[in-house]
Amino acid sequence: MGEHFRPETLNEALDILARQPMTPAAGCTDLFPATEAQTLPGPVLDLTGIAELRGITSTAQGWRIGATTTWADILHAELPPGFDMLRDAAHEVGSVQIQNAGTVGGNLCNASPAADGVPPLLALEAQVEIASATGRRLVPLGAFITGVRRTVLAPGELVVAVHVPRAAGAGHSRFLKLGSRRYLVISIVSVAVRVVARYGRESHDAREGRAESVALVVGACSPVPVRLREAEAALVGLPLADLAGALDAGAVRAALSPISDMRADAAYRLDAAVMLLRRALAELAGEDGQ
């Protein structure tokens, strides 16, 4: 049992954290399942009283998603189609109950290989804003999570927001999650795909567009969800309708290192990752994903 601090400002929170190490808490959807006790093992720094940490704002540079923004907040936010995958992921997080409590920042800090929020945020080129009593820094999400349940957060530091650059909000996107049941399921594999298309003059028919940029991310197939730079590069410039077929399965597999567990074996995860990426690409090209 322990102390429970629930400050109302970020500065107050950072001051408390500077004095002693404690567990930052927000939605508690990962913290409570980790204990059978009826009270959160402390000391706990509860961030949910800090208004400035919650919500989505549009800035000159792009979008700022506060660390304690819930998945339900994401679902109800006005965001461009480049964020569709994040909205899809929010819809796939646990259940409505979990979406109402669980937060974006918590999902990143929990650093699960199967985190639903990480693949879309990687595909959105998200930067993690970290604060401490002595300053602030921005770390690309890809560098923020360093391993299973590990991040670069140093003692005294908190995640305060996630930033998505304006350019990364462009294009259309998909998030596909594969699990052994419909709700409340941990992914066997998940993928987030964002494609920015370039069209010829006067045409916006998806069938005539070409890929100007592509972001491909696979979750639950490596200690940290990975962005597949090599496979992405090979797709740039291709007609949208060709993307699914042109995806380099070898490059996808080479970038992943799945495990075998009670959900699926490793070989299957590799096959499924390729299949899901192809389907997401096909859907974005307006095909039905055969």
Next chain:
Amino acid sequence: MTDHLAITLTVNGACHDIRVAPGRRLSSVLREDLGLTGTKVGCDAGDCGACTVLLDGEPVCACLTPVAHAAGRRVTTVEGVGGEIGERLQAAFLRHGAAQCGICTPGMLMAAAALLRHTPFPDRACVEDALGGVLCRCTGYASIIEAVLDAAGSGAPPAPEPGGAVGVPLPRLDGVPKVTGAEAFGADEWPPGALALRVVRSPHFAARFTLGDVAGWAPGGVRVFTAADIPGENRFGTIPAYADQPALAEGRVRMRGEAVAVVAGPPDVVDALDLDRFPVTWQPEEPVLGLDRALAGDAMQLHEGRDGNILITGRVRRGDVEAGFAAAAVRAEVAVETPFVEHAYVEPEAGAAWMEGDVLVIRACTQAPVMDRDDTARLLGLPPGRVRVIPAATGGGFGSKLDLSVQPYLGLVALLTGRACRMVYSRRESMAATTKRHPSRLRARAAADADGRLLAMAFEGDFDTGAYASWGPTVAVRVPVHASGPYRVPNYHATARAVHSNGPVSGAFRGFGVPQAAIVQEILFDDLALAAGIDRLEFRRINALGDGDRTVCGQQLFGVGIRDCLDALARPWAEALAEARAVNDSRARIRRGVGVASCWYGCGNTALPNPATIRLGVTAEGRIVLHQGAVDIGQGSNTVIAQICADALGVALSDLELVGADTARTPDCGKTSGSRQTFVTGNAALRAGRALRARILALTNMGEDAVIEPEPGALRVRDGRAERRIDLAAMAPDEHGYVLAAEESYDPPTGALDENGQGAPYAVYGYGAQMAEVEVDTGLGTVRVRRITAAHDVGRAINPALAKGQIEGGIAQGLGMALMEEFIPGRTENLHDYLVPTVGDMPRIRSILIEKPDPEGPFGAKGLGEHVLIPTAPAILNAIRHACGARITRLPARPDRVLAAIREAGR
């Protein structure tokens, strides 16, 4: 404590000023501090949603919400769900039978209320999204979805006339408290000041251990009890001849989760204890895990006298199997492996105990109060008369709550301290320490002639029965009797062995091994049908048992409805096949398939006595009281037995006052197991009703068709010609306080089996056949079950609404077994790694009730509870194969296994 904070909690409109630890679970504060026990706790991890409450109108899991987060916001629990939306939902839940055991009902209601508040007329997809976070293990969700979609509706069947209750789809009689949150489950009632208990358990599968300074470890106010404190015989088991399980281990543990000590003390102190620091020194041993190891010649033997780790072998032999194979035109063979399956009822084991004079009272969730009483009394060295067991409302059981769980610990502490105590298993503890469905390795071959007539079948099954006997003997005996399915098999040889290992105890789980055996048999029959070029449904119709046929045990049967069930599927089958063909011709990736499987299942104990006794009494005031000791764990016996009894007595159902199971107040109705209550206790109720009626008619000299009506102090008996009154107030009460009474028993007429398993093991069987329509994603190996058409011969549907609920719930468990459920000790001891179906995984279900009366059943009724899940998994597996060629022989059919099988099939 110093870290407590004063906060104001607004719950259901009322303000509560409390001092609490801000990081405490809201669920705990609601239940413990505010007494709002309508909010249920199933997992403490957000995996089951039973604790769903509304925070400013939005659903959250109270178990994941620190109470600090609720300060200054509006909390709504089931006790306050009322209002127009809440009341409509509660009425719709009752009307549609959406609450069976009722443990998930508060969570479902809250999730549904949140939905209807902003979407008054949702479609099915919206309802599924809204309810996706609440698990139900009883209903298969169908009735819950119907209720939410019909929340604006109204109407219910009119109250039946005297003598007309049987056959009416009445809402359950005990439904109201389940939808208001008032129902008191094992964790919901405790005497004030009750000590909290926790159990120290083995982290090892096999180990020797020595205890350290236990008293020195315990903080003030905490007491520790070990095997040395057990006053009686430290051995229990559901079958007395095989009782082998210590309540607290004596220097040796044979399974992970085995109890070594009980800790008792003030709830907050006990909750805060770190049991990992309990002073025990383990010497782990190489565990015997899995059938291969358990059967290896050099394997450590778990129990003296059980050589080769074989607990028991069951056998049925009839005719000449090899001669049958020799004469065959087509033959097939298959081997199947199935895993441990967890019951995953939403209510973890829980209860309370206290002393009343020198009688120990235990109130806990259970399926078998009298067995609990007798086993606990033996452990505690008490005569059974000094133990009273009051079953709490039981939040699902499915077989596992037949075995003792919390009872010995509660009893021990209450007896030795004289203090009241209570205990709730954590989800992890519930999953690690209680029984499972037996993993099995099954091999079978079968043969038929060119016309598709079965000639022979041979079956061998090994069942991993885990560390202790529990119901292993029952599985080993039941399986050979049933492995033929409801078919004529002239030459048959089946054996089943229950094999000990250091795995979890495998006990009873809806079907006692028969669901596993049916998978093998039904895959095999698809093989034979395909080999013979005969339609798969037709193959089953050709071979189905008929009236007067003999089973593989040589028992001649009457009232056999399997052919009627298969006939009922003929048209849906043809339509489904045509639809699948059309879809498969036009699409490549998603393929449709159709599969069928049957079931039969003997009701009650196998070739053993199995009585039930019902007492019916009339008080001097004119109340008619039914003492009904069959535990209703959601299946509906409280309603069904009353319907039977009311009609037998000839009174209106509403004239019966019900007294539920309590070993001090109700005669023994036996356990809720083996699909026996409608049949066995139903017959006892029928007899008791008729006996009391005969007495009343004799006293009034009235004819057979007279109607009996209670009124204050009297019974009025009338027929078309006359009316008479019995003045009850003038009569002398008996020892139970009744002026008129009847107590009648019924024991099914069964016979012992000989060494070849020949005989009459059951007096009544039930039958069924289900057809599954699936979609297989051939790129990912995922399976979606689109529809299940289930035809079940129930003999007589005493309550068609409850029967439908049983079918839908059984299908959900069968679907889980087919597609996702696999318990791995030490790895899936929670409800996010161990998956059971959610609302989004369920197919549309069409239930067809066939009523072919059984000569022995009450009003012709047969059992149903276990039958319903037996055909589901094989029907789904056969449909997967039909869709894409994948012949799945290792369960569950996870996507990776299906994809591998598709590739193997070369498509």
